[in-house]
Amino acid sequence: xxxxxxxxxxxxxxxxxxxxxxxxxxxxxxxxxxxxxxxxxxxxxxxxxxxxxxxxxxxxxxxxxxxxxxxxxxxxxxxxxxxxxxxxxxxxxxxxxxxxxxxxxxxxxxxxxxxxxxxxxxxxxxxxxxxxxxxxxxxxxxxxxxxxxxxxxxxxxxxxxxxxxxxxxxxxxxxxxxxxxxxxxxxxxxxxxxxxxxxxxxxxxxxxxxxxxxxxxxxxxxxxxxxxxxxxxxxxxxxxxxxxxxxxxxxxxxxxxxxxxxxxxxxxxxxxxxxxxxxxxxxxxxxxxxxxxxxxxxxxxxxxxxxxxxxxxxx
Amino acid sequence: xxxxxxxxxxxxxxxxxxxxxxxxxxxxxxxxxxxxxxxxxxxxxxxxxxxxxxxxxxxxxxxxxxxxxxxxxxxxxxxxxxxxxxxxxxxxxxxxxxxxxxxxxxxxxxxxxxxxxxxxxxxxxxxxxxxxxxxxxxxxxxxxxxxxxxxxxxxxxxxxxxxxxxxxxxxxxxxxxxxxxxxxxxxxxxxxxxxxxxxxxxxxxxxxxxxxxxxxxxxxxxxxxxxxxxxxxxxxxxxxxxxxxxxxxxxxxxxxxxxxxxxxxxxxxxxxxxxxxxxxxxxxxxxxxxxxxxxxxxxxxxxxxxxxxxxxxxx
Numbered sequence: 001x002x003x004x005x006x007x008x009x010x011x012x013x014x015x016x017x018x019x020x021x022x023x024x025x026x027x028x029x030x031x032x033x034x035x036x037x038x039x040x041x042x043x044x045x046x047x048x049x050x051x052x053x054x055x056x057x058x059x060x061x062x063x064x065x066x067x068x069x070x071x072x073x074x075x076x077x078x079x080x081x082x083x084x085x086x087x088x089x090x091x092x093x094x095x096x097x098x099x100x101x102x103x104x105x106x107x108x109x110x111x112x113x114x115x116x117x118x119x120x121x122x123x124x125x126x127x128x129x130x131x132x133x134x135x136x137x138x139x140x141x142x143x144x145x146x147x148x149x150x151x152x153x154x155x156x157x158x159x160x161x162x163x164x165x166x167x168x169x170x171x172x173x174x175x176x177x178x179x180x181x182x183x184x185x186x187x188x189x190x191x192x193x194x195x196x197x198x199x200x201x202x203x204x205x206x207x208x209x210x211x212x213x214x215x216x217x218x219x220x221x222x223x224x225x226x227x228x229x230x231x232x233x234x235x236x237x238x239x240x241x242x243x244x245x246x247x248x249x250x251x252x253x254x255x256x257x258x259x260x261x262x263x264x265x266x267x268x269x270x271x272x273x274x275x276x277x278x279x280x281x282x283x284x285x286x287x288x289x290x291x292x293x294x295x296x297x298x299x300x301x302x303x304x305x306x307x308x309x310x311x312x313x314x315x
Numbered sequence: 316x317x318x319x320x321x322x323x324x325x326x327x328x329x330x331x332x333x334x335x336x337x338x339x340x341x342x343x344x345x346x347x348x349x350x351x352x353x354x355x356x357x358x359x360x361x362x363x364x365x366x367x368x369x370x371x372x373x374x375x376x377x378x379x380x381x382x383x384x385x386x387x388x389x390x391x392x393x394x395x396x397x398x399x400x401x402x403x404x405x406x407x408x409x410x411x412x413x414x415x416x417x418x419x420x421x422x423x424x425x426x427x428x429x430x431x432x433x434x435x436x437x438x439x440x441x442x443x444x445x446x447x448x449x450x451x452x453x454x455x456x457x458x459x460x461x462x463x464x465x466x467x468x469x470x471x472x473x474x475x476x477x478x479x480x481x482x483x484x485x486x487x488x489x490x491x492x493x494x495x496x497x498x499x500x501x502x503x504x505x506x507x508x509x510x511x512x513x514x515x516x517x518x519x520x521x522x523x524x525x526x527x528x529x530x531x532x533x534x535x536x537x538x539x540x541x542x543x544x545x546x547x548x549x550x551x552x553x554x555x556x557x558x559x560x561x562x563x564x565x566x567x568x569x570x571x572x573x574x575x576x577x578x579x580x581x582x583x584x585x586x587x588x589x590x591x592x593x594x595x596x597x598x599x600x601x602x603x604x605x606x607x608x609x610x611x612x613x614x615x616x617x618x619x620x621x622x623x624x625x626x627x628x629x630x
Binding site: 086091094096144148209224232233234239240241242245246247248249250251252254255256257258259260261262263264265 | 411463
């Protein structure tokens with residue numbers, strides 16, 4: 001089959017990949033659309049040693065089980081060992097032995113077919129087009145914030161970073177009714193926020209020690225420093241960026257001001273699909289390019305350019 | 316009056332200090348007993364520039380208002396400005412302009428008399444002796460952890476550090492029924508825990524990625540690193556130590572494992588007094604020395620020695 005193969009930080013389109021064979025309990029999925037995400041770009045730069053088919057944001061349709069053939073699905077990306085204490089507690093996404101679709105020890109979605117355990121798959125409601133469903137995984141990551149700490153409608157919430165993840169987080173947090181603002185650098189980002197009625201701020205105009213909740217989604221350590229200046233005493237700082245290496249923090253400030261620092265990663269798919277079905281989210285506004293899988297190398301090069309929106313691969 | 320005066324990192328007993336004059340809304344308190352705390356020792360080492368009477372852990376009795384003369388009281392140590400947004404939200408202990416008894420811009424308790432706003436004072440129940448009541452402030456700091464995140468009775472909780480604060484935290488957390496263990500270095504510390512039926516562990520025997528909640532109370536950056544290794548994915552790490560300066564953290568681990576890092580400082584007095592009245596806490600087991608105020612310089616030297624329990628000053 002055709003697919004995008006990463007080896008030694010080189011991504012190549014290939015048409016000689018073997019078709020995957022579903023193991024017992026797994027479904028065979030024909031991929032319809034894949035989104036390129038910052039993590040994919042990090043993997044191409046060697047952030048984590050991965051060799052194989054890239055891609056983890058996808059929408060596809062079932063080939064097997066035959067009784068459900070043709071059903072559109074999206075899929076959770078973590079595969080726990082099923083045996084350890086975390087897996088038995090339902091925390092397989094934190095299993096130390098986990099494999100992760102297109103990220104760690106498991107072939108990804110930038111290919112004609114993929115396999116996933118049936119329990120990882122969620123049917124896509126008819127009302128949700130592929131161009132929305134393909135955002136389910138990052139929307140779930142945005143919803144994880146609410147799973148960890150729901151802001152009250154009266155709280156002041158700041159998102160720092162208005163890239164793709166920051167925009168999806170803004171779309172989700174907007175629904176809580178909280179007093180939401182976003183620190184956005186580029187006019188394009190500010191325009192997207194304006195379309196949703198969300199006020200944007202620039203870095204230089206950020207009130208300090210002011211926000212009940214600050215979400216750091218910049219992908220850069222400087223964003224974290226800005227977040228620490230912005231959060232009020234007793235406030236919460238949600239960290240979404242996975243910086244490589246160590247970061248230096250003024251820990252005494254964190255203790256004296258009783259700040260809560262909350263790491264946040266993958267989230268629940270079901271509420272993301274519900275909100276999409278109800279027409280409350282518009283992730284498709286972020287799409288800047290759609291290319292065929294065969295132009296995958298070009299698509300990745302595009303996605304790596306600063307300021308470019310979401311790049312999708314079509315099959 | 317007599318008191319212990321700190322100036323330029325020199326602590327001196329003096330008998331020429333002026334008697335304090337209560338402002339409107341303030342009470343005049345005759346001090347009965349003062350506890351020496353790690354913060355006092357840090358102040359003596361210049362951790363924070365403070366000149367004046369030291370001490371913030373005390374029990375005393377009211378001189379004024381006259382109608383309540385003789386009533387034993389303990390006192391909350393933070394004095395907010397009363398005007399700012401945080402003060403208006405009842406968060407005066409986080410007011411940026413706050414004064415703090417014996418710590419910041421306000422004379423402390425190591426003296427015959429002190430003044431505090433009436434709203435800062437809590438009557439001490441008759442059943443609670445001075446040797447327990449003098450621990451109300453650090454017990455409140457321990458209770459702040461429960462105020463921020465209550466462990467469930469089935470959760471595994473680890474306290475790292477079994478000094479005075481660690482012991483008080485252990486006494487408070489024990490009451491939740493949680494599966495509590497304490498990482499304790501010294502036989503003396505372990506014996507105190509054993510008396511409460513709390514198992515202790517040594518650093519080398521700590522299971523990694525295991526604990527639902529880890530409380531760091533060592534006062535040293537190495538304790539924080541140990542805590543990060545010990546907490547399980549999705550777990551909570553409460554930081555009680557106020558390290559000077561910056562600390563380096565593996566932030567990617569915090570995000571990938573979705574750890575919650577919770578800074579924690581001063582807490583509520585009322586529940587501390589309730590638990591003392593009900594005989595559920597035994598802070599007096601930590602007392603190692605009781606000296607008269609006039610021997611305050613000796614008492615501070617004693618308290619600075621490693622492994623020494625609580626040193627109290629009597630008036």
